Amino acid sequence: MGFYQEYILPHVINLAMRNRDLVPYRERALSSAEGRVLEIGIGSGLNLPFYPPQAREILGLDPSPRLIAMAQEKAAGSSVPVTFIEGSAEAIPLDAHSIDTVVTTWTLCSIPGATNALEEMRRVLRPAGQLLFVEHGLSPDMSVRRWQNRLTPIWKRIGGGCHLNRPIRTLIEGAGFHIDQVETGYAKGPKPMTFMYEGRARP
Numbered sequence: 001m002g003f004y005q006e007y008i009l010p011h012v013i014n015l016a017m018r019n020r021d022l023v024p025y026r027e028r029a030l031s032s033a034e035g036r037v038l039e040i041g042i043g044s045g046l047n048l049p050f051y052p053p054q055a056r057e058i059l060g061l062d063p064s065p066r067l068i069a070m071a072q073e074k075a076a077g078s079s080v081p082v083t084f085i086e087g088s089a090e091a092i093p094l095d096a097h098s099i100d101t102v103v104t105t106w107t108l109c110s111i112p113g114a115t116n117a118l119e120e121m122r123r124v125l126r127p128a129g130q131l132l133f134v135e136h137g138l139s140p141d142m143s144v145r146r147w148q149n150r151l152t153p154i155w156k157r158i159g160g161g162c163h164l165n166r167p168i169r170t171l172i173e174g175a176g177f178h179i180d181q182v183e184t185g186y187a188k189g190p191k192p193m194t195f196m197y198e199g200r201a202r203p
């Protein structure tokens with residue numbers, strides 16, 4: 001891992017993700033989290049203040065030890081027990097059917113093997129469990145898509161592997177999930193970066 005990825009990128013991610021416009025998305029998505037929760041790509045722990053009391057335990061997975069260290073500081077003030085796992089969503093080190101809620105917020109864009117990771121999320125979910133997601137991805141507008149496709153090769157080099165053009169709904173369904181609910185639309189900001197998919201899926 002290079003100097004930028006290891007030392008600079010975690011701070012860039014933390015700053016970018018603290019954007020206040022993302023707070024209503026976090027609040028809506030996390031309000032339905034319950035039971036034993038696995039958050040994929042927990043980053044600097046910005047979702048932690050939004051978990052409701054029905055979330056009785058949180059496991060936070062992330063490959064970046066520096067982001068985990070930032071999240072650990074936030075977890076110190078959390079009333080819910082939080083355990084961190086340094087690892088990748090492509091190989092989740094948990095038993096099958098051991099999780100009630102999987103949460104991903106702005107993470108599927110950066111996981112190299114997103115389909116593999118979603119299959120792993122399905123494996124660890126109990127049959128009655130849920131995947132709660134908020135992700136940015138491929139826009140339905142051709143002019144925006146063209147920019148997303150053009151910019152992704154450069155963007156992913158500075159953005160920790162972030163793809164602007166991932167077809168989030170197709171990826172989730174392709175991994176075998178059934179989508180119960182999904183809302184899409186642009187958030188504030190440049191359109192190639194802000195087409196959001198927000199919803200819930202069942203394994």
Ligand SMILES: C[S@@+](CC[C@H](N)C(=O)[O-])C[C@H]1O[C@@H](n2cnc3c(N)ncnc32)[C@H](O)[C@@H]1O
Binds near residue numbers: 110
């Ligand atoms: C844009 S940040 C979002 C962080 C956090 N979910 C949030 O809402 O603030 C993307 C996160 O995905 C994580 N990530 C990248 N590759 C991953 C992988 N293979 N498995 C799990 N997480 C990954 C990054 O380390 C980073 O924390």
